[in-house]
Amino acid sequence: KNEVEQSPQNLTAQEGEFITINCSYSVGISALHWLQQHPGGGIVSLFMLSSGKKKHGRLIATINIQEKHSSLHITASHPRDSAVYICAVKHFGNEKLTFGTGTRLTIIP
């Protein structure tokens, strides 16, 4: 079993829908990253969280350290949000990052 699990693996939604992607992990972490990988392959770091909630534009990321769970929300989704979203956890005490398998999001116009 992966130390980092994401759900769903694939998600298709209509433009304008509210999107939620979940990430659960089983190790002690110092931080959690949400990354976006575009269809062309480039990776962009969206958020780095250690507690609570962060918001950037239409993207919101939350983390619950006790429950070892994080969610990425997208409000008013748009076709340009179509990408693979990857959760990664930074292990406590070192530089190691463990990645989830990603969630492929497709937003239909």
Next chain:
Amino acid sequence: DTAVSQTPKYLVTQMGNDKSIKCEQNLGHDTMYWYKQDSKKFLKIMFSYNNKELIINETVPNRFSPKSPDKAHLNLHINSLELGDSAVYFCASSQGSVTSLAKNIQYFGAGTRLSVL
């Protein structure tokens, strides 16, 4: 200016060859990483260097050897390439201090798609 740049972007080569992928960052970061993304899009860390010193070395074949001539560069050399080495390789960097979470965001290069024939 590109923050983390990798070259080449595409690399097609025959089995058994030796090849290198270069990575440079102009962010002044202390830590650099190499990741391998397989055909199922799963990202896995291979190496991490902090100030030119190896700090993470995951279980990768000895044919893979990272070289860090200075803290702005981390090159990946691969000997005796095999079919299973075909993947996209990503370089990344971060400020890297475990005592300062604000410095731990990683910045990725655009990736190098390696195809071994």
